[in-house]
Amino acid sequence: MANGKKAGSQKTAARVTKAEGLELYRIMKQIRVFEEASASQYMRGRIRGFLHLYIGEEAIAAGAIPLLAKQDYITTHYRDHGHALARGMSPNAAMAELFGRATGSSKGKGGSMHLIDANIGMMGGYAIVGGQLPLGVGLALANNYKGNDSIVLTFLGDGALSEGEFHEAMNLAAIWKLPIIFFCENNLYGMGAPVSEVFAVKDIYKIAEPYGIPSLQVDGMDVLAVRDAMRDVVRHVRQGNGPYFVEALAYRFRGHSMADPNEYRNKAEEEFWKQRDPITSFRAYLVNELGVAEADIDALDQEVDAEIEAAVKFAEESPEPDLSELHTDITA
Amino acid sequence: MPVITYREAVTQALTEALDSDERVFIMGEDVGGYGGSYAVTKGMLAKYGPKRIRETPIAESVFVGAGAGAAMAGLKPVVEIMTINFSILAMDQIVNHAAKVRYMSGGQLSSGVIMRTVTGGGAGLAATHSQSLEPWYAHVPGIWVVTPATPYDALGLLREAFTKDDPVLFSEHALIYRLRGEVPEEHYTVPFGQAAISRRGSDVTLVAYSRMVHVALDAAQMLANQGVEAEVIDLRTLRPLDMETVFQSVRKTNRVAVVEEAWRTGGFAAEIASQIQEACFDYLDGPVARIGGEDVPQPYAINLERATIPDAKKVVNELAKVIGLKVTA
Numbered sequence: 001m002a003n004g005k006k007a008g009s010q011k012t013a014a015r016v017t018k019a020e021g022l023e024l025y026r027i028m029k030q031i032r033v034f035e036e037a038s039a040s041q042y043m044r045g046r047i048r049g050f051l052h053l054y055i056g057e058e059a060i061a062a063g064a065i066p067l068l069a070k071q072d073y074i075t076t077h078y079r080d081h082g083h084a085l086a087r088g089m090s091p092n093a094a095m096a097e098l099f100g101r102a103t104g105s106s107k108g109k110g111g112s113m114h115l116i117d118a119n120i121g122m123m124g125g126y127a128i129v130g131g132q133l134p135l136g137v138g139l140a141l142a143n144n145y146k147g148n149d150s151i152v153l154t155f156l157g158d159g160a161l162s163e164g165e166f167h168e169a170m171n172l173a174a175i176w177k178l179p180i181i182f183f184c185e186n187n188l189y190g191m192g193a194p195v196s197e198v199f200a201v202k203d204i205y206k207i208a209e210p211y212g213i214p215s216l217q218v219d220g221m222d223v224l225a226v227r228d229a230m231r232d233v234v235r236h237v238r239q240g241n242g243p244y245f246v247e248a249l250a251y252r253f254r255g256h257s258m259a260d261p262n263e264y265r266n267k268a269e270e271e272f273w274k275q276r277d278p279i280t281s282f283r284a285y286l287v288n289e290l291g292v293a294e295a296d297i298d299a300l301d302q303e304v305d306a307e308i309e310a311a312v313k314f315a316e317e318s319p320e321p322d323l324s325e326l327h328t329d330i331t332a
Numbered sequence: 333m334p335v336i337t338y339r340e341a342v343t344q345a346l347t348e349a350l351d352s353d354e355r356v357f358i359m360g361e362d363v364g365g366y367g368g369s370y371a372v373t374k375g376m377l378a379k380y381g382p383k384r385i386r387e388t389p390i391a392e393s394v395f396v397g398a399g400a401g402a403a404m405a406g407l408k409p410v411v412e413i414m415t416i417n418f419s420i421l422a423m424d425q426i427v428n429h430a431a432k433v434r435y436m437s438g439g440q441l442s443s444g445v446i447m448r449t450v451t452g453g454g455a456g457l458a459a460t461h462s463q464s465l466e467p468w469y470a471h472v473p474g475i476w477v478v479t480p481a482t483p484y485d486a487l488g489l490l491r492e493a494f495t496k497d498d499p500v501l502f503s504e505h506a507l508i509y510r511l512r513g514e515v516p517e518e519h520y521t522v523p524f525g526q527a528a529i530s531r532r533g534s535d536v537t538l539v540a541y542s543r544m545v546h547v548a549l550d551a552a553q554m555l556a557n558q559g560v561e562a563e564v565i566d567l568r569t570l571r572p573l574d575m576e577t578v579f580q581s582v583r584k585t586n587r588v589a590v591v592e593e594a595w596r597t598g599g600f601a602a603e604i605a606s607q608i609q610e611a612c613f614d615y616l617d618g619p620v621a622r623i624g625g626e627d628v629p630q631p632y633a634i635n636l637e638r639a640t641i642p643d644a645k646k647v648v649n650e651l652a653k654v655i656g657l658k659v660t661a
Contacts, residue, residue, distance in 0.1 A: 075401075104438075105438070106436060106437050106438035106440070107438035107439075109435060109436055109437075109438050110436040110437060110438065114436045114437070116436070116437040116438075116440055116441060117440070118437065118440040123404060123441065124433070124437065124441070126428075126429065128424055128428045128429070130424075131397070131424055131425070131428055131429055133394075133397070134393055134394045134395075134397020134398055134400070134401065134425055135397055135398075135400060135401035135404065135425075135429060136401065137394060137397065137398045137401060138397060138398035138399060138400055138401020138402040138403070138405070138409075139401045139402070139404065139405050140401075141398050141402045142401070142402040142405030142406070142407050143405070145357065145383070145402065145407060146405075146407075164393065165393050165394065165397070165424070168389070168391040168394035169394050169397075171389055171391065171394070172388065172389060172391065172394045172395065172398060175389070329434050329435045329437075329438055329439035330434065330435050330473055330474060331434070331496075331498050332431075332473070332474050332475050332476040332496075332499070332500075332571060
């Protein structure tokens with residue numbers, strides 16, 4: 001595969017079946033509604049700490065993650081709800097974790113930034129920028145060492161590009177030809193800092209070139225573009241050809257976290273990106289290109305609303321962790 | 333009983349693990365053709381091949397983190413961090429990740445990576461290559477911190493490390509690799525959290541770890557020449573910490589000093605001293621003495637360097653000064 005190419009420029013016919021399209025839509029919608037419910041519960045004081053919403057970036061998780069096989073691993077950053085849900089974490093367990101309840105994915109010990117479900121290879125949510133990259137490399141090394149064909153999908157934000165750990169991880173993955181995809185979700189801002197001001201490489205996907213890692217850039221607001229690009233990337237990495245770097249251009253519609261007054265972005269820019277809402281546009285695609293009935297999508301919307309409403313109720317009604325849990329899950 | 337060096341003890345434990353468990357591999361800077369900066373992995377590349385003896389770039393964060401990640405996937409990596417000074421470059425992976433993953437996953441994941449490293453000063457390497465940073469790591473819940481002082485313990489404790497599912501910081505002291513000692517031929521392990529009584533005595537307790545155990549033993553000999561019998565306790569592991577053995581000794585001797593190479597201010601001796609006064613206040617005939625490294629970056633000049641690291645003379649002098657023992661160095 002060519003190095004540093006831009007993907008998604010050529011449209012292919014019948015890129016997904018109706019059923020596949022509806023499933024991609026469902027994943028994006030589930031993430032969106034989950035995040036809106038999280039924001040609302042945060043405002044009511046039921047979710048503590050930092051809450052980083054994935055709203056606007058759903059096409060990435062939905063486009064990329066379902067292409068993984070069951071035994072593959074994911075490591076990611078603190079904006080991790082979308083990744084966990086797309087991988088199949090139950091909304092109940094995820095919401096209960098955000099509420100800090102005993103029924104949460106980590107029994108309420110991890111919180112929003114550390115969503116982990118070992119049973120589905122969701123190896124975490126890590127909240128130190130760049131920290132998930134060496135761990136992802138290690139998981140890929142384990143696959144390589146065991147001689148299986150499992151791969152690792154490791155997400156990073158544009159902010160992590162400047163971390164030393166990113167460059168160390170790219171280098172080690174490259175020299176050892178490890179089965180890992182470095183997936184950069186470039187939402188243009190590292191917290192409040194525009195990536196163009198704080199990172200010297202202008203075309204981010206080209207950062208992979210000196211490492212000899214093939215790379216591409218894709219429209220992160222277009223679920224099919226992400227899916228099309230990732231299908232090839234996943235195959236390439238699974239075949240033992242070494243790591244791959246993907247940059248998806250995207251935009252978060254909310255602030256960095258719920259604590260962010262969001263004063264550093266101008267309204268015109270926000271409006272531009274909101275016009276490209278990945279869910280609205282894919283809904284139109286489903287109807288216009290795939291002939292899905294509006295009523296079917298409405299039904300799906302209602303299903304997702306009910307599911308997330310139930311997740312909030314589940315979290316509300318779940319007990320806090322018992323105080324005896326304070327000293328469990330620690331041996332050293 | 334066979335007599336082996338401290339270095340050979342570490343090598344032996346690694347070799348046994350490589351031979352008996354396919355999940356075990358070693359990675360780090362110069363562990364391959366060079367044979368390890370302190371020659372611990374000499375010959376291993378030829379014997380086990382590059383899959384299991386993995387030469388890494390000079391990139392502590394990623395090779396330690398990769399060890400942590402591979403351990404999360406069920407492997408048993410041993411990472412060699414050339415010296416504990418360089419572990420600072422991997423601090424994020426050690427403290428924020430390896431140490432946390434079991435707890436913050438609610439017990440779903442664990443990372444039993446073994447991080448071998450080399451500690452201590454006294455080799456003329458000056459400020460950045462002479463530190464004793466074990467107390468930093470012992471401060472962090474979630475990491476085992478192991479500080480062997482003898483070949484027996486180096487072998488027994490490293491064998492034990494391979495049985496753990498959480499990260500182990502295994503700290504070898506640079507100046508005692510050639511130290512010789514007896515090890516039994518039959519298999520044994522040394523459990524974590526069990527201090528050793530290295531010398532029995534009834535007049536004063538000296539608590540130490542790593543190379544300072546030998547300094548304490550030298551001091552005990554000087555004291556014995558003056559009719560004072562010191563009991564020397566080797567902590568062997570800082571986390572977990574066996575304070576019960578220390579308390580029992582203090583209740584008998586009523587006097588105690590803690591000897592370490594780490595800086596005195598905020599050092600691990602402060603933790604030991606604090607626990608002793610909480611548990612043994614009524615048994616103490618004097619203050620708990622802390623004898624640690626001088627609060628300076630380690631200097632290069634040999635006379636200055638020697639003055640920064642506790643030696644037997646300094647231990648005896650401090651016992652006289654702080655506890656009021658009638659002894660002289």
